[in-house]
Amino acid sequence: MFLNDKFKFAERNTTMSTEIIAGITTFVTMSYIIIVNPSVLNKAGMDFHGVFIATILASIIGTLIMGLFANYPIAIAPGMGMNAYFSFVIVLGMGIPWQSALGSVFIASVIFLLLSLTSFRQALIEAIPPSLKAGISGGIGLFVAFIGMQNAHLVVASPATIITLGNFSEPVAYMSILGLIITIILLVNNVPAAIFLGMIITAIVSFCMGYITLPSSIFSLPTGLGATFMHLDISGAFTPNLFAIIFTFFLVTLFDTTGTMIGIAEQAGLMKNGHFPNVRSALLADAVASTFGSLLGTSPTSSYIESGSGVAAGGRTGFTSVVVAILFFFMLFLAPIAQVLASVPAITSPALIVVGFLMMGSLNNIDWKNIEESLPAFFVLFWMPLSYSITNGVGAGLILYPLIKIFRGKMREIHPLLYVFLVLFIIQFIMMNH
Template sequence: MSLNEKFKFSERNTTLGTEIIAGITTFVTMSYIVIVNPSVLNKAGMDFNGVFIATILAAVIGTLIMGLVANYPIAIAPGLGMNAYFAFVIVLGMGIPWQSALGSVFIASVVFLLLSLTSFREALIDAIPTSLKAGISAGIGLFIAFIGMQNAHLVAPSPATIITLGNFSEPVAYMTLLGLFITIVLLVNEVPAAIFLGMVITAVVSFLMGFIPLPSAVFSMPTGLENTFMQMDLADAFSPNLFAIIFTFFLVTLFDTTGTMIGVASQAGLMKNGKFPNVRSALMADAVASTCGSLLGTSPTSAYVESGSGVAAGGRTGFTSVVVAVLFCFMLFLAPIAQVLAAVPAVTSPALIVVGFLMMGSLNQIDWHNVEESLPAFFVLFWMPLSYSITNGVGAGLISYPLIKIFRGKFRQVHPLLYIFMVLFIIQFIMMNH
């Protein structure tokens, strides 16, 4: 079978050359994750090199399945937001070992994998109102932007006001501001790979100013995976205090992945009568990648909205994804450079802040004039960053939405699954306080 027949180049009005360019474009725009993800999970005590390799392998597995089986120009990799939740909330905030957190990721991924084979997935997506889905996405955006600002010392703890403006005379703060400014200039001028190029330029300037040392080498053989591979603790992950965490991993991954896939497929003109063809294979790609990622040693994967840059460059088939996966393989040998860059918050923090901003775009899906819909979304948006927990934000929304509908006499408008979620989160919050 030729490439044209396998990937349907003619049917989708594309060519091999166009698909290669699209794949390169998508890869460059999302390649920041191989630096940012190990940097975030390293703060949770995980080995940098192990997470670096796990990040790349999970991306390669998911993106290859997306390309070869689902035939979509959508790339998969560990998602920003879920890695921050993993490191800062579960491990550092709750004091849960990263091995147990990995076990939670594995369980949630297996559930996601099994449900991707059934119609229950569609029922679950339909059960959650659009306003809450949008609030969850935007809330995660605020959360990771807040973490980026903390890492860069742009905000700092205050005994009087809990948090206040940071000291901009610190090198990490003013170099982050410089990196943020550079990234924003590139972004508003619609420069491809603005986030990645912003990191590179900031790194070069930081090196010239003496803030970044030269790496010990440019290339090296991949090492360190043994420090994270199969290190998950499944026994502890089944403990009652982790049920809400497993549920949050599953829920957020489901909505984030589905929403991104639909958005990119629509941009590429691949939706048919409002339906997503071959959706099970597409969801399977992410579910398998998350499952393998937890075994390898990384947080959940997600479909990347940066795939839209490849679609804008003409990508219409899964060959775009195949090119992305191949390019990720080459990154396996660049660990020394990634480790030096990841050690400098001024290089990675602007990426967190800008991606957080981009995730806020979902707020336009909320009808702010309808209090019944917008108030629960506001609670999600409000509680995530301020309680430093995605779980708390999701729980606040899934409790308040059914309650508001009940007291408005519209309880029949609420899907029965939402009442189950409401009860489960109420139990979870009660248990947290005891």
């Protein structure tokens, strides 16, 4: 009776058993993040075990708040794309210590948290044109897929052409191709948890071929959080180079989270006359998770589009999210097997490539025949992977879009905040070259 009143099972035409099945479905579909996120952040020099625990705890915190307070069947975990941006661009590309990068995540998350309590959040969402939002999401997808290709050695650096095909006779390359084919077969046949199952099947094949060995034990008590917990450097984040990074973390998290939440709510039939009920609690769930995640030692969190698999299985209430959080908790004791799986690029790279592809679905929302809208989105789309920076892609779009409108005599169509972004990113690009 209590659960029915709390989660409104009857009102939303669902049952506890249906919600449990939905929660299990969502968890299995998105559980690849438990392996992939520590693997990506480990490349930035962060301790694998620390990030592994931080990933799970941040996911539990955000997903529980989403379930208990917002009552939505939406799961939260560290976002794909932002983790790659954290490791490969900020830490490895710019040479910024991961502690300072975590500090920038903390600042962006606190800003997100505070703005989630105000109407300014909605103004920011409305300020960015839909075409640019779609371009940002698609560009991040290309960037993530590109990193997956690199890790798999399917593309490599070339002095003559900058980039070229890798040597497919290398074990890491042909095993990655095998893993990618397995995952694609599962995906096109609509197999639930295709990405996760693809990783597991590839791991089994790799084990049979002698490329990986099983750990001495599969289970262990959670250890290692001390290597990342409270190691963020907030003062180090207040540098000119990181201002744009903080803005990018905030902006992408805001759009990604809001867009995913609205999409899942529409799929579940929970939107009311185009209105997103209890949106403040839903946004707070992600903001709080990102804030605590930066303290624990992980990149920004985001609402997961994989929550749609749970909704398709019948999930309609926050109890689905509670089930997901409980299952995340049990994963705390599987660090040894997770580390083995994460250590093999052929297991994690196909996941990055496929997730990147799925993120590009947003490009359908761009009117490619309208050059004023599509050209800035195009620059966002290709500039991210080619400049190896999400910040550069976002900046290119936010500069070009208002300039095109100005030269077309449509200044009144531009939200005032876009002029602010225009000036800030011009200054950022000038400072980068000095």
